[in-house]
Amino acid sequence: MKTEVYMPAMSPSMTEGTLTKWLVKVGDHLKIGDPIAEIETDKASMEVESQIEGVISEFLVENGQGQIAVKTPIAIIETNTSTEKLKGKLFTNTIDDQPKKKIIKDRVIDHDKKQDKISVREAIRDALAEEMRRDKNVFVMGEEVAEYQGAYKVTQGLLQEFGSARVIDTPITENGFAGLAIGASFSGLKPVVEFMTFNFSLQAMDHIINSAAKTLYMGGGQLNCPIVFRGPNGAAARVAAQHSQDLTAWFSHIPGLKVISPFSARDHKGLLKAAIRDPNPVIFLENEILYSEQESILEDNNDIISIGKAKILREGSDITLISHSISLKMCLEASKKLARKNIDCEILDLRTIKPLDTKAIISSIQKTNKCVVVEQGWSQCGVSSEIISVIMENAFDWLDAPVLRLTGKDVPMPYAENLENLALPSEDELIKMVESLFE
């Protein structure tokens, strides 16, 4: 009997993978649990294990083949067939004798200089590596940042280059290690603390707010806290309410914190470098789904991008769409469709949420006279409410229509795929909302 082996989904956000290496050859007899192949996903490299007992009869994909969609058959296993019968009958393939158990591949930190595209994930890692080379007081700490190479592969290679004194795996104790890192920063070090996701930062909220954000002020300027808290924020895919939420507004409420939420790979790099050099506590909000987004970056791009500056992502004359992080992807898509309907959108990428670039917001409104603010976060006291207030206070006379906001629905994130989609702002909703301002 023939049984197909599929490309498995190995993480909530995985849609495709690369078969880096077959670990067996045709004719091999497999027991349950035997490794068949090494698969690389957006998060990690790992082994696919056989779920049944039988003999490998055919490979359907080649060594090194990429972009294999989840659920694609990759091999066939014959059950109740003797090995002898298969030998000589089917084609053979060769596999090298590399050690099988090496799950994580070591990568050289420096990119091939010819490479002109870089992912958000690599941009963050490069920023960390460059700042660690530049300043020995910079160190990285968090859950799975070292040996595991980062739960989302962001810190890949850092342990190999900088060693375990500067790339530190912590126990799963966010309040403890956030407080510890803040204490270290009081004493002159520059910690970069990774929260595996910002959902877990809630455990450390007291130290972030009461110890990191306020000490400079409470001490009359005596003791600053140069620290970065970074990690993925916002909705992930299909992980439900506790692991999928946008906390941007929470942090942006606190005086003493700076809050960055970039979109492009280049901005991730330039802003993270600026955040590490900043003498204040900085919350650096990434997005899991953006990690694999690629962007062209000029060779040897070491530019620091100033904190507190928004950027026009698309110039337009009819309406301004203001957003940050992954929601900008939706704004860009919607703007293409709206252009076909003769609505020319300007898109403003906030990049920094606190301090907010009010000047950029106001000048765009003065140009387009209409505005929709888009965010994944909840609406009440959200980033969009703040932006709308800024517009009301500073650009009311320039408005041709009320400013609208498209936000996450006021519910905990549901698990079911259809409900999850409904909970998040959608392109359709955005297009309809924009069109309503032109009726």
Next chain:
Amino acid sequence: MINKTKKISRKLSKSDAIEAYKKMLLIRRFEEKAGQSYGLGQIGGFCHLYIGQEAVVVGLQMCIRDGDQVITTYRDHGHMLACGMSPDGVMAELYGRADGYSKGKGGSMHMFSKEANFFGGHGIVGASVPLGTGLAFSNKYKKNKAVTLTYFGDGAANQGQVYESFNMAKLWELPCIYVIENNRYAMGTSVQRSSAQKDLSQRGISFGIEGEQVNGMDIESVIDAGKRAVTKVRNNGGPYILEMLTYRYRGHSMSDPAQYRTRDEVKEVREHSDPIESLKNLIIENNFLTEDKLQVLNAEIKQVVDQSAQFAADSPLPDPSELFVDVYQLDA
């Protein structure tokens, strides 16, 4: 409870005894003055006095050297004075004035001095523990052989973050001495009523952190245990716990109704275990100073404290423009 700890036979040198006496007396007179000023409305908000616990911080401060760090909770006036911060600056801060250590923006619970290696002054129960562990982490990172004294109370000893810190401190062998100032009451809840394991020095056992109980009302016991702990931690790295058995004479803060303990209990400790009286007796018994000389010393300290209150009263309120200053540091 206090008598359980071992009796120390070692005697203080003359200079150490006089030094300790001066510092302890300064703290006591300073705190009495702060209490009075609070009553007169010159100090606002929360004000946690250290009266009764003076031997702990004064003794331990005599065990460390330049470069070592101190961090504590909100009952911090004594720690600041022991670290060598000026009574004028501390009192002015209590008064909320421009010449205070925090320019009037921190108050009683939030003062810092990089110069004195004093890292606060933290108002959240338990918060000083991970922060102090982080200071110790930085010493290990910099390989500078400094140790950190991380103070917290018996109440904080039940906080989860304490154990998260213990775990990392032992895991990474951080040079941190955890000083639990057990003054028997977390606000109004006694250790008996709040803590399953009442011997707080043993709270590190499951992490492999050794600890001992020390008679925190006896300066000689404090110094003896402190020196051993500092030597051990400085030479071998790794954390250590000193549980200082002590007592606060005054309420938790100024608004304490004191319904949770009897007057007799306080009187008993004051009369039989007062750390300053004991040290005074030691000084006289050993002829380190005469009664007359002690009187002169007393008068000098009173003058320093009166002067601090005058300094505070004369210091201006912070300028309104200060409101928006130091929310962010402007440059690196």
